[in-house]
């Protein structure tokens with residue numbers, strides 16, 4: 284007779300924690316537990332009810348003289364258990380060693396979810412959820428795990444079946460819109476600063492991040508390579524890219540920097556076009572026509588160094604900021620969020636995960 288298949292895996296994240304949870308499942312799971320788990324009462328893992336919990340000690344059958352580990356065992360289904368124990372690395376390793384000695388094989392969380400009959404779609408969402416960078420992105424994913432996206436699709440189908448085509452189309456349009464949001468739940472929105480040398484692109488990046496990530500200097504052409512940094516704003520993940528100021532130059536190194544800047548702009552989700560106190564409205568308008576090839580990506584025009592200007596020379600189509608004293612930066616960040624995510628998903632709303 285072949286040995287019953289038993290698998291186990293750690294469910295809590297790697298690294299030490301207060302508690303660690305290990306799943307154990309398969310035809311031989313109850314036998315494995317019966318061999319190493321000593322419950323406080325009379326009930327054993329093999330006889331416990333579904334969803335019941337047992338308190339007791341995990342003792343290594345090959346070293347019964349060693350002190351046991353206090354654990355709580357819960358039964359999740361006919362052949363599945365979760366074991367909650369101390370989260371220290373030694374305790375986790377010991378649990379794994381005991382299960383392996385008893386013939387269980389180390390597996391992964393994906394197979395545990397298959398055992399738990401989690402659908403392929405929800406397994407994908409759970410894998411994303413583990414990577415969610417913010418509370419906001421995690422709660423959107425949790426809504427999808429709870430069926431928000433599926434319900435939206437069902438609602439669209441129902442509206443069509445009822446002949447309510449206009450409503451169906453409207454809902455479908457909105458659902459389609461959420462695709463861009465879904466794409467940026469785990470990967471950041473890329474915002475690139477463009478502008479001629481010395482307008483303060485690096486200073487602005489540093490002011491947004493709150494630390495000196497990029498080198499700032501009065502000399503033109505300071506930034507050559509791309510300087511990228513991630514941060515979150517309003518619960519969304521952003522990557523800000525500081526690049527070389529764009530200009531014609533004979534300096535070979537700087538020319539490579541300018542090429543990299545142009546490539547970064549081409550891959551951006553949004554470009555912040557930066558000007559400074561030396562630029563008039565006429566200069567800015569001219570730049571807008573020159574850069575009109577960028578129409579496929581939203582742009583925000585910003586005049587930096589407003590601390591040096593007593594009377595603003597620009598109209599309200601240009602945001603005014605100062606990377607030195609921080610004026611206008613909060614408004615700029617809000618404008619960036621508003622441009623990229625004008626209609627964030629409402630709680631419980633379906634988003635289109637690809």
Ligand SMILES: Nc1nc2c(ncn2[C@@H]2O[C@H](COP(=O)(O)OP(=O)(O)OP(=O)(O)O)[C@@H](O)[C@H]2O)c(=O)[nH]1
Nearest residue numbers: 480481482483484485486500504505506528606607
């Ligand atoms: N007064 C004032 N000076 C600023 C401001 N922002 C930047 N500067 C100064 O402007 C100069 C150029 O700043 P950078 O941030 O290096 O400019 P950049 O656009 O990154 O320049 P390149 O890397 O050469 O393209 C530095 O001397 C900064 O201190 C500001 O808001 N106000």
Ligand SMILES: [Mg+2]
Nearest residue numbers: 484485505506
């Ligand atoms: Mg720079």
